[in-house]
Amino acid sequence: MDKITMTVPLVEMDGDEMTRILWQMIKDELLLPFVDLKTEYYDLGLKHRDETDDKVTSEAAMATKKYGVAVKCATITPNKARVEEYNLKRTYPSPNGTIRAILDGTVFRAPIIVRGIEPCVRNWKKPITIARHAYGDVYKNTEFLVDRPGTAYLVFEDEEGNTRKEVIHHFDQPGVLHGEHNLDSSIRSFARSCLSYGLDTRQDVWFGCKDTISKTYDGRFKEIFAEIFDAEYKEKYEAAGISYFYSLIDDIVARVMKSEGGMIWACQNYDGDVMSDMISSAFGSLAMMTSVLVSPDGCWEYEAAHGTVQRHYYKHLAGEETSTNSVATIFAWSGALKKRGELDGNARLSAFADALEKSTLNTIEEGYMTKDLALITSLENPVVQNSRDFILAIRSRLEKILEEA
Numbered sequence: 001m002d003k004i005t006m007t008v009p010l011v012e013m014d015g016d017e018m019t020r021i022l023w024q025m026i027k028d029e030l031l032l033p034f035v036d037l038k039t040e041y042y043d044l045g046l047k048h049r050d051e052t053d054d055k056v057t058s059e060a061a062m063a064t065k066k067y068g069v070a071v072k073c074a075t076i077t078p079n080k081a082r083v084e085e086y087n088l089k090r091t092y093p094s095p096n097g098t099i100r101a102i103l104d105g106t107v108f109r110a111p112i113i114v115r116g117i118e119p120c121v122r123n124w125k126k127p128i129t130i131a132r133h134a135y136g137d138v139y140k141n142t143e144f145l146v147d148r149p150g151t152a153y154l155v156f157e158d159e160e161g162n163t164r165k166e167v168i169h170h171f172d173q174p175g176v177l178h179g180e181h182n183l184d185s186s187i188r189s190f191a192r193s194c195l196s197y198g199l200d201t202r203q204d205v206w207f208g209c210k211d212t213i214s215k216t217y218d219g220r221f222k223e224i225f226a227e228i229f230d231a232e233y234k235e236k237y238e239a240a241g242i243s244y245f246y247s248l249i250d251d252i253v254a255r256v257m258k259s260e261g262g263m264i265w266a267c268q269n270y271d272g273d274v275m276s277d278m279i280s281s282a283f284g285s286l287a288m289m290t291s292v293l294v295s296p297d298g299c300w301e302y303e304a305a306h307g308t309v310q311r312h313y314y315k316h317l318a319g320e321e322t323s324t325n326s327v328a329t330i331f332a333w334s335g336a337l338k339k340r341g342e343l344d345g346n347a348r349l350s351a352f353a354d355a356l357e358k359s360t361l362n363t364i365e366e367g368y369m370t371k372d373l374a375l376i377t378s379l380e381n382p383v384v385q386n387s388r389d390f391i392l393a394i395r396s397r398l399e400k401i402l403e404e405a
Protein backbone atom coordinates (compact mmCIF):
# COMPACT_ATOMS: atom_id res chain seq x y z
CA MET A 1 0.00 0.00 0.00
CA ASP A 2 1.43 3.42 -0.87
CA LYS A 3 1.22 5.94 1.95
CA ILE A 4 -1.67 8.35 2.19
CA THR A 5 -0.52 11.86 1.34
CA MET A 6 -1.55 15.08 3.03
CA THR A 7 -1.77 18.48 1.35
CA VAL A 8 -2.04 20.86 4.31
CA PRO A 9 -0.13 20.33 7.56
CA LEU A 10 -1.67 19.61 10.91
CA VAL A 11 -0.44 21.44 14.00
CA GLU A 12 1.09 18.85 16.34
CA MET A 13 1.54 19.80 20.00
CA ASP A 14 3.63 17.29 21.92
CA GLY A 15 3.26 17.06 25.70
CA ASP A 16 4.42 15.46 28.92
CA GLU A 17 5.01 12.28 30.91
CA MET A 18 3.14 9.04 30.08
CA THR A 19 1.06 10.63 27.36
CA ARG A 20 4.27 11.79 25.64
CA ILE A 21 5.46 8.17 25.62
CA LEU A 22 2.11 7.02 24.17
CA TRP A 23 2.25 9.87 21.63
CA GLN A 24 5.48 8.54 20.11
CA MET A 25 4.18 4.92 20.09
CA ILE A 26 0.98 6.01 18.35
CA LYS A 27 2.95 7.87 15.69
CA ASP A 28 5.45 5.04 15.16
CA GLU A 29 2.96 2.17 15.06
CA LEU A 30 -0.38 3.59 13.95
CA LEU A 31 0.34 6.66 11.81
CA LEU A 32 3.78 6.83 10.17
CA PRO A 33 3.59 3.34 8.52
CA PHE A 34 0.40 4.37 6.71
CA VAL A 35 0.36 8.16 6.31
CA ASP A 36 2.93 10.52 4.87
CA LEU A 37 2.30 12.62 7.94
CA LYS A 38 2.64 16.35 7.42
CA THR A 39 2.71 18.22 10.71
CA GLU A 40 4.04 21.50 12.02
CA TYR A 41 5.56 20.31 15.28
CA TYR A 42 5.49 22.27 18.55
CA ASP A 43 7.03 20.78 21.65
CA LEU A 44 4.80 21.79 24.58
CA GLY A 45 6.69 19.48 26.93
CA LEU A 46 7.31 21.42 30.15
CA LYS A 47 11.09 21.56 29.64
CA HIS A 48 10.73 23.21 26.25
CA ARG A 49 8.00 25.57 27.49
CA ASP A 50 10.48 26.70 30.13
CA GLU A 51 13.31 27.09 27.58
CA THR A 52 11.12 29.32 25.41
CA ASP A 53 9.55 31.27 28.32
CA ASP A 54 6.27 29.60 27.26
CA LYS A 55 6.37 31.34 23.85
CA VAL A 56 6.01 27.93 22.18
CA THR A 57 2.46 27.64 23.56
CA SER A 58 1.22 30.86 21.98
CA GLU A 59 3.10 30.03 18.76
CA ALA A 60 1.29 26.69 18.60
CA ALA A 61 -2.06 28.45 19.11
CA MET A 62 -1.24 30.98 16.37
CA ALA A 63 -0.32 28.11 14.03
CA THR A 64 -3.71 26.54 14.80
CA LYS A 65 -5.35 29.79 13.69
CA LYS A 66 -3.33 29.58 10.47
CA TYR A 67 -3.92 25.91 9.56
CA GLY A 68 -7.30 25.37 11.24
CA VAL A 69 -6.62 21.92 12.76
CA ALA A 70 -4.42 20.83 15.67
CA VAL A 71 -3.84 17.76 17.79
CA LYS A 72 -2.51 18.13 21.33
CA CYS A 73 -0.93 15.73 23.81
CA ALA A 74 -1.73 16.19 27.51
CA THR A 75 0.58 18.66 29.25
CA ILE A 76 1.55 19.44 32.82
CA THR A 77 0.02 22.56 34.35
CA PRO A 78 2.82 23.46 36.73
CA ASN A 79 2.22 23.93 40.44
CA LYS A 80 4.82 24.48 43.17
CA ALA A 81 5.92 20.84 43.16
CA ARG A 82 6.49 20.92 39.39
CA VAL A 83 8.50 24.14 39.61
CA GLU A 84 10.91 22.25 41.87
CA GLU A 85 10.78 18.98 39.93
CA TYR A 86 11.63 20.69 36.60
CA ASN A 87 13.63 23.58 38.08
CA LEU A 88 11.37 26.06 36.24
CA LYS A 89 11.99 29.79 35.86
CA ARG A 90 8.40 30.45 36.95
CA THR A 91 4.95 28.88 37.42
CA TYR A 92 3.61 28.95 33.87
CA PRO A 93 -0.15 29.12 33.27
CA SER A 94 -2.11 26.14 31.97
CA PRO A 95 -1.29 25.64 28.25
CA ASN A 96 -4.95 24.86 27.60
CA GLY A 97 -5.91 28.19 29.17
CA THR A 98 -3.39 30.05 26.97
CA ILE A 99 -4.57 28.28 23.82
CA ARG A 100 -8.25 28.81 24.68
CA ALA A 101 -7.66 32.54 25.28
CA ILE A 102 -6.06 32.89 21.82
CA LEU A 103 -8.61 30.79 19.94
CA ASP A 104 -11.61 32.05 21.98
CA GLY A 105 -13.19 28.65 21.79
CA THR A 106 -15.68 26.33 23.38
CA VAL A 107 -14.63 22.89 24.62
CA PHE A 108 -16.73 19.89 23.60
CA ARG A 109 -16.25 16.66 25.55
CA ALA A 110 -17.69 13.37 24.41
CA PRO A 111 -17.30 9.76 25.61
CA ILE A 112 -16.06 7.06 23.23
CA ILE A 113 -18.71 4.35 23.17
CA VAL A 114 -17.61 0.73 22.85
CA ARG A 115 -19.34 -2.58 23.42
CA GLY A 116 -18.17 -4.06 26.72
CA ILE A 117 -17.93 -0.74 28.54
CA GLU A 118 -21.53 0.01 29.44
CA PRO A 119 -22.79 3.34 30.77
CA CYS A 120 -24.35 3.30 34.26
CA VAL A 121 -27.50 4.74 32.73
CA ARG A 122 -29.05 1.82 30.89
CA ASN A 123 -30.95 3.84 28.27
CA TRP A 124 -27.90 5.83 27.06
CA LYS A 125 -27.04 4.36 23.65
CA LYS A 126 -25.18 7.25 22.02
CA PRO A 127 -22.57 9.67 23.36
CA ILE A 128 -23.66 12.81 25.18
CA THR A 129 -21.43 15.75 24.33
CA ILE A 130 -21.00 18.48 26.92
CA ALA A 131 -20.23 21.96 25.59
CA ARG A 132 -18.96 24.14 28.40
CA HIS A 133 -18.90 27.92 28.20
CA ALA A 134 -15.42 28.76 29.42
CA TYR A 135 -15.73 32.45 30.33
CA GLY A 136 -16.94 34.39 33.36
CA ASP A 137 -19.66 33.65 35.95
CA VAL A 138 -18.42 32.24 39.24
CA TYR A 139 -14.92 31.58 37.77
CA LYS A 140 -14.25 35.33 37.51
CA ASN A 141 -16.17 36.52 40.58
CA THR A 142 -15.55 39.17 43.21
CA GLU A 143 -16.53 38.10 46.67
CA PHE A 144 -16.09 38.96 50.31
CA LEU A 145 -17.25 38.19 53.82
CA VAL A 146 -19.68 40.62 55.41
CA ASP A 147 -18.66 40.86 59.04
CA ARG A 148 -21.17 43.41 60.41
CA PRO A 149 -24.66 44.75 59.76
CA GLY A 150 -25.01 47.09 56.78
CA THR A 151 -26.38 47.36 53.25
CA ALA A 152 -24.88 45.79 50.12
CA TYR A 153 -25.50 47.43 46.73
CA LEU A 154 -24.89 46.45 43.12
CA VAL A 155 -23.40 49.59 41.54
CA PHE A 156 -22.50 50.29 37.90
CA GLU A 157 -20.71 53.46 36.80
CA ASP A 158 -20.51 54.35 33.12
CA GLU A 159 -17.62 56.21 31.49
CA GLU A 160 -19.30 59.61 32.09
CA GLY A 161 -19.66 58.84 35.79
CA ASN A 162 -23.43 58.16 35.76
CA THR A 163 -24.33 55.43 38.20
CA ARG A 164 -27.00 52.85 38.62
CA LYS A 165 -27.39 51.41 42.12
CA GLU A 166 -29.65 48.66 43.44
CA VAL A 167 -29.93 47.19 46.92
CA ILE A 168 -28.76 43.59 47.13
CA HIS A 169 -29.54 43.07 50.80
CA HIS A 170 -29.84 44.86 54.15
CA PHE A 171 -27.60 42.76 56.40
CA ASP A 172 -28.61 42.60 60.07
CA GLN A 173 -25.90 40.00 60.74
CA PRO A 174 -22.65 38.67 59.16
CA GLY A 175 -22.87 36.85 55.84
CA VAL A 176 -21.30 36.58 52.37
CA LEU A 177 -21.45 38.48 49.07
CA HIS A 178 -20.34 37.75 45.53
CA GLY A 179 -20.62 39.47 42.17
CA GLU A 180 -20.26 37.93 38.73
CA HIS A 181 -20.49 38.99 35.11
CA ASN A 182 -20.54 37.85 31.52
CA LEU A 183 -20.25 39.55 28.12
CA ASP A 184 -22.62 39.52 25.17
CA SER A 185 -19.67 38.86 22.83
CA SER A 186 -18.60 35.80 24.79
CA ILE A 187 -22.13 34.40 25.03
CA ARG A 188 -22.55 34.97 21.29
CA SER A 189 -19.39 33.13 20.36
CA PHE A 190 -20.39 30.31 22.73
CA ALA A 191 -23.80 30.05 21.05
CA ARG A 192 -22.22 30.06 17.57
CA SER A 193 -19.66 27.40 18.54
CA CYS A 194 -22.39 25.11 19.92
CA LEU A 195 -24.77 25.59 17.02
CA SER A 196 -21.99 25.14 14.43
CA TYR A 197 -20.76 21.99 16.18
CA GLY A 198 -24.30 20.60 16.17
CA LEU A 199 -24.56 21.19 12.44
CA ASP A 200 -21.11 19.75 11.83
CA THR A 201 -21.80 16.54 13.74
CA ARG A 202 -25.52 16.34 12.84
CA GLN A 203 -26.70 16.33 16.45
CA ASP A 204 -29.47 18.24 18.23
CA VAL A 205 -28.35 21.02 20.57
CA TRP A 206 -29.96 21.33 24.02
CA PHE A 207 -29.32 24.38 26.15
CA GLY A 208 -30.57 24.90 29.68
CA CYS A 209 -30.11 27.57 32.33
CA LYS A 210 -32.23 29.13 35.08
CA ASP A 211 -33.99 32.10 33.50
CA THR A 212 -37.07 31.74 35.73
CA ILE A 213 -34.96 32.69 38.76
CA SER A 214 -32.22 34.76 37.12
CA LYS A 215 -34.49 36.59 34.68
CA THR A 216 -31.87 39.08 33.49
CA TYR A 217 -28.53 37.21 33.74
CA ASP A 218 -29.57 33.74 32.62
CA GLY A 219 -32.35 35.37 30.60
CA ARG A 220 -29.64 37.07 28.51
CA PHE A 221 -28.08 33.69 27.65
CA LYS A 222 -31.45 32.32 26.56
CA GLU A 223 -32.18 35.44 24.47
CA ILE A 224 -28.81 35.46 22.69
CA PHE A 225 -29.03 31.76 21.84
CA ALA A 226 -32.52 32.27 20.41
CA GLU A 227 -31.50 35.34 18.39
CA ILE A 228 -28.48 33.64 16.85
CA PHE A 229 -30.36 30.43 16.16
CA ASP A 230 -33.22 32.24 14.39
CA ALA A 231 -30.97 34.55 12.37
CA GLU A 232 -28.16 32.19 11.37
CA TYR A 233 -29.01 28.53 11.89
CA LYS A 234 -32.74 27.85 11.72
CA GLU A 235 -32.90 27.03 8.00
CA LYS A 236 -29.68 25.01 8.06
CA TYR A 237 -31.00 22.97 11.00
CA GLU A 238 -34.28 22.29 9.21
CA ALA A 239 -32.38 21.17 6.12
CA ALA A 240 -30.16 18.88 8.23
CA GLY A 241 -33.14 17.45 10.14
CA ILE A 242 -31.80 18.48 13.54
CA SER A 243 -33.12 20.86 16.18
CA TYR A 244 -32.18 23.42 18.80
CA PHE A 245 -34.03 23.17 22.07
CA TYR A 246 -34.08 25.42 25.14
CA SER A 247 -35.47 24.47 28.53
CA LEU A 248 -34.80 25.07 32.22
CA ILE A 249 -31.61 23.33 33.41
CA ASP A 250 -33.56 21.07 35.81
CA ASP A 251 -35.83 19.95 33.00
CA ILE A 252 -32.81 19.32 30.75
CA VAL A 253 -31.15 17.20 33.46
CA ALA A 254 -34.29 15.07 33.78
CA ARG A 255 -34.59 14.68 30.00
CA VAL A 256 -30.91 13.78 29.59
CA MET A 257 -31.29 10.99 32.15
CA LYS A 258 -34.26 9.55 30.26
CA SER A 259 -32.77 10.03 26.77
CA GLU A 260 -30.85 7.71 24.46
CA GLY A 261 -28.05 10.29 24.25
CA GLY A 262 -26.75 11.58 20.94
CA MET A 263 -27.14 15.30 21.64
CA ILE A 264 -24.93 18.26 22.45
CA TRP A 265 -25.71 19.64 25.88
CA ALA A 266 -24.66 23.29 26.03
CA CYS A 267 -23.88 24.35 29.60
CA GLN A 268 -23.01 27.56 31.35
CA ASN A 269 -19.53 27.56 32.87
CA TYR A 270 -20.35 26.07 36.29
CA ASP A 271 -22.94 23.61 34.99
CA GLY A 272 -20.44 22.38 32.38
CA ASP A 273 -17.71 21.90 34.97
CA VAL A 274 -19.97 19.76 37.15
CA MET A 275 -21.95 17.91 34.49
CA SER A 276 -18.92 16.88 32.41
CA ASP A 277 -17.52 14.99 35.40
CA MET A 278 -20.88 13.29 35.88
CA ILE A 279 -21.18 12.35 32.20
CA SER A 280 -17.62 11.02 31.88
CA SER A 281 -17.83 8.84 34.97
CA ALA A 282 -21.33 7.61 34.10
CA PHE A 283 -20.05 6.52 30.67
CA GLY A 284 -17.29 4.48 32.30
CA SER A 285 -13.86 6.07 32.22
CA LEU A 286 -11.98 9.36 31.95
CA ALA A 287 -9.53 7.55 29.69
CA MET A 288 -12.35 7.14 27.12
CA MET A 289 -13.28 10.83 26.86
CA THR A 290 -12.31 13.02 23.92
CA SER A 291 -12.11 16.77 23.96
CA VAL A 292 -12.15 19.27 21.11
CA LEU A 293 -11.79 23.02 21.27
CA VAL A 294 -13.76 24.74 18.51
CA SER A 295 -13.27 28.44 17.86
CA PRO A 296 -16.06 30.64 16.48
CA ASP A 297 -13.99 31.22 13.29
CA GLY A 298 -13.73 27.48 12.68
CA CYS A 299 -10.43 26.22 14.15
CA TRP A 300 -10.34 22.72 15.68
CA GLU A 301 -7.96 21.49 18.37
CA TYR A 302 -8.29 17.82 19.42
CA GLU A 303 -7.02 16.18 22.60
CA ALA A 304 -7.74 13.55 25.24
CA ALA A 305 -9.71 14.77 28.26
CA HIS A 306 -7.35 13.12 30.77
CA GLY A 307 -4.00 14.41 32.01
CA THR A 308 -0.43 13.17 31.64
CA VAL A 309 -0.99 10.08 33.85
CA GLN A 310 1.92 10.94 36.13
CA ARG A 311 1.69 7.84 38.34
CA HIS A 312 2.14 5.51 35.35
CA TYR A 313 5.04 7.63 34.05
CA TYR A 314 7.02 7.17 37.27
CA LYS A 315 6.46 3.41 36.99
CA HIS A 316 7.67 3.59 33.39
CA LEU A 317 10.79 5.53 34.49
CA ALA A 318 11.44 2.90 37.15
CA GLY A 319 11.47 0.28 34.38
CA GLU A 320 8.16 -1.24 35.42
CA GLU A 321 5.49 -2.29 32.95
CA THR A 322 2.57 0.09 32.42
CA SER A 323 -0.93 -0.53 31.14
CA THR A 324 -1.98 2.99 30.16
CA ASN A 325 -5.03 3.50 28.00
CA SER A 326 -4.17 5.26 24.71
CA VAL A 327 -7.69 5.31 23.26
CA ALA A 328 -8.52 8.99 23.90
CA THR A 329 -5.14 10.07 22.50
CA ILE A 330 -5.64 7.87 19.41
CA PHE A 331 -9.07 9.45 18.93
CA ALA A 332 -7.53 12.92 19.23
CA TRP A 333 -5.32 11.99 16.25
CA SER A 334 -8.15 10.37 14.29
CA GLY A 335 -10.39 13.39 14.96
CA ALA A 336 -7.75 15.79 13.68
CA LEU A 337 -6.90 13.68 10.61
CA LYS A 338 -10.59 13.28 9.76
CA LYS A 339 -11.14 17.03 10.02
CA ARG A 340 -8.04 17.70 7.89
CA GLY A 341 -9.36 15.24 5.32
CA GLU A 342 -12.75 16.92 5.33
CA LEU A 343 -11.37 20.45 4.96
CA ASP A 344 -8.90 19.46 2.23
CA GLY A 345 -11.23 17.15 0.31
CA ASN A 346 -8.82 14.28 1.10
CA ALA A 347 -11.16 11.27 1.24
CA ARG A 348 -8.31 8.74 1.70
CA LEU A 349 -7.16 10.54 4.83
CA SER A 350 -10.68 10.62 6.31
CA ALA A 351 -11.16 6.94 5.51
CA PHE A 352 -7.86 6.15 7.24
CA ALA A 353 -9.03 8.00 10.36
CA ASP A 354 -12.25 5.96 10.34
CA ALA A 355 -10.25 2.74 10.00
CA LEU A 356 -8.03 3.74 12.92
CA GLU A 357 -11.07 4.30 15.15
CA LYS A 358 -12.68 1.08 14.02
CA SER A 359 -9.58 -1.01 14.68
CA THR A 360 -9.24 0.55 18.15
CA LEU A 361 -12.83 -0.26 19.07
CA ASN A 362 -12.60 -3.76 17.54
CA THR A 363 -9.54 -4.50 19.67
CA ILE A 364 -11.48 -3.74 22.86
CA GLU A 365 -14.62 -5.51 21.69
CA GLU A 366 -12.55 -8.64 20.96
CA GLY A 367 -11.44 -8.56 24.61
CA TYR A 368 -7.98 -6.94 24.40
CA MET A 369 -7.66 -3.86 26.60
CA THR A 370 -5.67 -1.95 29.19
CA LYS A 371 -6.09 -2.53 32.90
CA ASP A 372 -8.41 0.42 33.58
CA LEU A 373 -10.99 -1.01 31.15
CA ALA A 374 -10.48 -4.64 32.18
CA LEU A 375 -11.60 -3.62 35.67
CA ILE A 376 -14.97 -2.31 34.45
CA THR A 377 -15.75 -4.32 31.32
CA SER A 378 -18.84 -6.48 31.00
CA LEU A 379 -16.92 -8.81 28.62
CA GLU A 380 -15.82 -12.11 30.10
CA ASN A 381 -12.12 -12.98 30.51
CA PRO A 382 -10.61 -9.80 29.09
CA VAL A 383 -6.93 -9.93 28.14
CA VAL A 384 -5.05 -7.19 30.03
CA GLN A 385 -2.33 -5.69 27.86
CA ASN A 386 0.56 -3.38 28.54
CA SER A 387 0.71 0.05 26.90
CA ARG A 388 2.72 -1.11 23.87
CA ASP A 389 0.99 -4.45 23.25
CA PHE A 390 -2.41 -2.76 23.20
CA ILE A 391 -1.20 -0.38 20.49
CA LEU A 392 0.33 -3.31 18.56
CA ALA A 393 -2.98 -5.19 18.81
CA ILE A 394 -4.68 -2.18 17.24
CA ARG A 395 -2.01 -2.06 14.52
CA SER A 396 -2.59 -5.64 13.39
CA ARG A 397 -6.34 -4.96 13.07
CA LEU A 398 -5.69 -1.67 11.29
CA GLU A 399 -3.46 -3.40 8.73
CA LYS A 400 -6.19 -5.92 8.03
CA ILE A 401 -8.90 -3.27 7.61
CA LEU A 402 -6.70 -1.23 5.26
CA GLU A 403 -5.78 -4.31 3.19
CA GLU A 404 -9.44 -5.25 2.79
CA ALA A 405 -10.42 -1.72 1.72
Ligand code: NAP
Binding pocket: 073, 074, 075, 076, 077, 078, 096, 286, 287, 303, 304, 305, 306, 307, 308, 309, 310, 311, 312, 323, 324, 325, 326, 372
Ligand atom coordinates in the same frame (compact mmCIF):
# COMPACT_ATOMS: atom_id res chain seq x y z
P1 NAP B 1 -4.60 12.25 35.05
O1 NAP B 1 -3.31 12.33 34.31
O2 NAP B 1 -5.84 12.34 34.23
O3 NAP B 1 -4.59 10.87 35.85
C1 NAP B 1 -5.36 10.62 37.00
C2 NAP B 1 -5.56 9.12 37.18
O4 NAP B 1 -6.59 8.69 36.31
C3 NAP B 1 -4.35 8.28 36.83
O5 NAP B 1 -3.45 8.18 37.89
C4 NAP B 1 -5.00 6.99 36.43
O6 NAP B 1 -5.45 6.24 37.56
C5 NAP B 1 -6.26 7.45 35.72
N1 NAP B 1 -6.03 7.68 34.27
C6 NAP B 1 -6.12 8.85 33.60
N2 NAP B 1 -5.88 8.68 32.32
C7 NAP B 1 -5.61 7.37 32.15
C8 NAP B 1 -5.26 6.57 31.02
N3 NAP B 1 -5.14 7.10 29.80
N4 NAP B 1 -5.07 5.25 31.21
C9 NAP B 1 -5.20 4.70 32.43
N5 NAP B 1 -5.53 5.40 33.53
C10 NAP B 1 -5.72 6.72 33.39
O7 NAP B 1 -4.70 13.39 36.14
P2 NAP B 1 -3.65 13.89 37.24
O8 NAP B 1 -2.79 12.78 37.68
O9 NAP B 1 -4.48 14.64 38.19
O10 NAP B 1 -2.74 14.95 36.48
C11 NAP B 1 -1.43 14.66 35.97
C12 NAP B 1 -0.95 15.87 35.18
O11 NAP B 1 -1.80 16.08 34.07
C13 NAP B 1 -0.97 17.15 35.99
O12 NAP B 1 0.31 17.76 35.93
C14 NAP B 1 -2.01 18.02 35.32
O13 NAP B 1 -1.63 19.38 35.29
C15 NAP B 1 -2.08 17.46 33.94
N6 NAP B 1 -3.41 17.58 33.26
C16 NAP B 1 -3.38 17.95 31.96
C17 NAP B 1 -4.55 18.01 31.23
C18 NAP B 1 -4.48 18.42 29.78
O14 NAP B 1 -3.41 18.63 29.25
N7 NAP B 1 -5.60 18.50 29.11
C19 NAP B 1 -5.76 17.68 31.83
C20 NAP B 1 -5.76 17.26 33.17
C21 NAP B 1 -4.56 17.21 33.87
P3 NAP B 1 -4.57 5.13 38.32
O15 NAP B 1 -3.35 5.84 38.80
O16 NAP B 1 -5.49 4.69 39.41
O17 NAP B 1 -4.24 4.05 37.34
Ligand code: MG
Binding pocket: 273, 274, 277
Ligand atom coordinates in the same frame (compact mmCIF):
# COMPACT_ATOMS: atom_id res chain seq x y z
MG1 MG C 1 -14.93 19.59 37.14
